Amino acid sequence: MTTDNSSNSPLIKVRGLCKAFTGIEALKNISVDIFQGDVAFIVGPSGSGKSTFLRCLNRLEEPTGGSIFFDGEDICDKTCNIDLHRQKMGMVFQQFNLFPHLTVMRNLTIGPMKLQNKTKEEAEAKADALLKRVGLSDRRDAYPNQLSGGQKQRIAICRSLCMNPEVMLFDEPTSALDPEMVGEVLNVMRELANEKMTMVVVTHEMGFAREVANRVFFMADGEILEENAPVAFFDHPQNERLRSFLRSVL
Amino acid sequence: MSDLVNSFYQNFIEKDRYQYLLDGLKNTLIVTFFAVLIGIAIGFILAIIRSTYDNTKKLKILNFFANVYLTVIRGTPVVLQLLITYFVIFASVNISKLLVAIIAFGINSGAYVAEIIRSGINSIDRGQFEAGRSLGFSYAQTMIYFILPQALKNVLPALGNEFVVLLKETSVAGYIALQDLTKGADIIRSQTYSAFMPLVMAAAIYLVMVIAFDYLIKRLERRLRSSDH
Numbered sequence: 001m002t003t004d005n006s007s008n009s010p011l012i013k014v015r016g017l018c019k020a021f022t023g024i025e026a027l028k029n030i031s032v033d034i035f036q037g038d039v040a041f042i043v044g045p046s047g048s049g050k051s052t053f054l055r056c057l058n059r060l061e062e063p064t065g066g067s068i069f070f071d072g073e074d075i076c077d078k079t080c081n082i083d084l085h086r087q088k089m090g091m092v093f094q095q096f097n098l099f100p101h102l103t104v105m106r107n108l109t110i111g112p113m114k115l116q117n118k119t120k121e122e123a124e125a126k127a128d129a130l131l132k133r134v135g136l137s138d139r140r141d142a143y144p145n146q147l148s149g150g151q152k153q154r155i156a157i158c159r160s161l162c163m164n165p166e167v168m169l170f171d172e173p174t175s176a177l178d179p180e181m182v183g184e185v186l187n188v189m190r191e192l193a194n195e196k197m198t199m200v201v202v203t204h205e206m207g208f209a210r211e212v213a214n215r216v217f218f219m220a221d222g223e224i225l226e227e228n229a230p231v232a233f234f235d236h237p238q239n240e241r242l243r244s245f246l247r248s249v250l
Numbered sequence: 251m252s253d254l255v256n257s258f259y260q261n262f263i264e265k266d267r268y269q270y271l272l273d274g275l276k277n278t279l280i281v282t283f284f285a286v287l288i289g290i291a292i293g294f295i296l297a298i299i300r301s302t303y304d305n306t307k308k309l310k311i312l313n314f315f316a317n318v319y320l321t322v323i324r325g326t327p328v329v330l331q332l333l334i335t336y337f338v339i340f341a342s343v344n345i346s347k348l349l350v351a352i353i354a355f356g357i358n359s360g361a362y363v364a365e366i367i368r369s370g371i372n373s374i375d376r377g378q379f380e381a382g383r384s385l386g387f388s389y390a391q392t393m394i395y396f397i398l399p400q401a402l403k404n405v406l407p408a409l410g411n412e413f414v415v416l417l418k419e420t421s422v423a424g425y426i427a428l429q430d431l432t433k434g435a436d437i438i439r440s441q442t443y444s445a446f447m448p449l450v451m452a453a454a455i456y457l458v459m460v461i462a463f464d465y466l467i468k469r470l471e472r473r474l475r476s477s478d479h
């Protein structure tokens with residue numbers, strides 16, 4: 001599945017992105033365009049900067065250099081209202097990070113109600129529709145600690161979707177799950193991709209990347225060493241480090 | 251046995267001496283109650299300043315003064331803080347002793363409450379903060395909706411304990427001749443020359459209040475826990 005987006009302007013335009021922690025350059029001069037409808041997967045060895053890259057996109061990490069344009073606006077600019085942009089960039093974490101003191105329903109509605117002035121009825125209608133889609137309507141009044149890992153992650157995805165984001169960022173969404181629960185989360189993500197949701201996904205699920213992605217990136221040592229459509233990426237890797245990485249994981 | 255009854259009569263009934271205890275108890279409760287309110291207010295503000303500085307390096311100057319305050323208050327005896335408040339700070343002002351005690355104990359308590367709340371904030375997983383921010387909540391909103399509710403729940407026992415400590419600490423209010431429960435008992439002792447009955451009675455009243463308060467806190471804790479399985 002490849003798409004030609006070159007005529008559109010990118011939804012996210014990253015130019016010369018750098019991030020240094022004390023003693024380590026986690027990102028070295030990264031430039032990428034993410035287009036509307038892209039399902040971009042990022043793979044690479046642990047510690048290569050995948051999470052840091054994703055977290056720079058919504059400025060959970062403060063970049064130390066370069067610029068990130070989202071909807072044409074430089075979100076690294078100090079005058080931009082990052083909170084508004086974050087509403088349009090859903091993020092799903094490895095550890096779910098649901099709010100344990102709130103019910104599932106409240107987890108889903110607090111954002112739209114407090115930040116987007118939705119009424120309780122509007123927010124709950126949207127939340128109920130999403131819960132139905134992921135098959136968790138019966139858990140709407142449960143607290144997060146009463147849910148399995150797979151259920152928590154599906155709720156976490158719904159929580160982001162409730163904000164009507166333009167892009168969804170996933171940081172190893174299935175890495176903390178027992179194997180039998182991985183599938184239920186991947187199914188939800190697959191559906192999202194089919195609906196042309198723009199997604200940037202960090203994962204170790206190579207089979208899933210190959211199946212769902214339209215673009216796959218290989219990161220190592222804070223750099224993107226290769227980008228390609230999934231079939232070419234996995235069947236004809238060019239970069240030597242990517243070849244040895246794929247040999248070690250497949 | 252009749253000795254005890256006699257002593258009880260002499261210390262509490264005769265000349266309505268129980269009034270010393272009642273008035274004292276009233277003052278002790280007033281000072282504790284309002285000092286607790288001030289302590290919570292100060293503690294909250296300081297904890298937020300310190301956590302904000304730790305997380306974002308903002309509020310640098312406020313954080314500096316917060317640290318000075320915490321160091322001084324926690325590093326000096328509360329009796330001296332009370333005496334200094336009364337005889338130095340408010341020396342030339344005509345102000346009720348009750349108010350001085352409320353201010354002094356409130357300021358004292360604020361330092362301890364601040365540390366308790368800060369430890370509660372620190373106990374919350376960083377992912378909670380990131381989840382709030384990633385949805386688009388501001389720093390303050392994330393604190394209010396997600397971090398503080400969980401933090402306060404975690405530190406409820408420690409806060410309860412702080413208020414028990416405060417209730418008992420107000421017993422030094424007699425140093426500025428404020429007639430609290432302890433001072434009331436001591437006045438009776440000085441009139442009847444019997445120490446056992448008034449002092450033990452005052453101690454028993456403190457004890458009952460502390461036990462009752464502990465019970466209330468435990469119940470509240472259970473209630474809060476039941477909403478968080």
Ligand SMILES: Nc1ncnc2c1ncn2[C@@H]1O[C@H](COP(=O)(O)OP(=O)(O)O)[C@@H](O)[C@H]1O
Pocket residue numbers: 021022024025026044045046047048049050051052053
């Ligand atoms: N908060 C941080 N402070 C210091 N170093 C960090 C921090 N976060 C990540 N790093 C370092 O940056 C590098 C990239 O980390 P990360 O983006 O988490 O890699 P990945 O997600 O690909 O496993 C690693 O060397 C990691 O140790």
Ligand SMILES: [Mg+2]
Pocket residue numbers: 050051052172
């Ligand atoms: Mg990572």
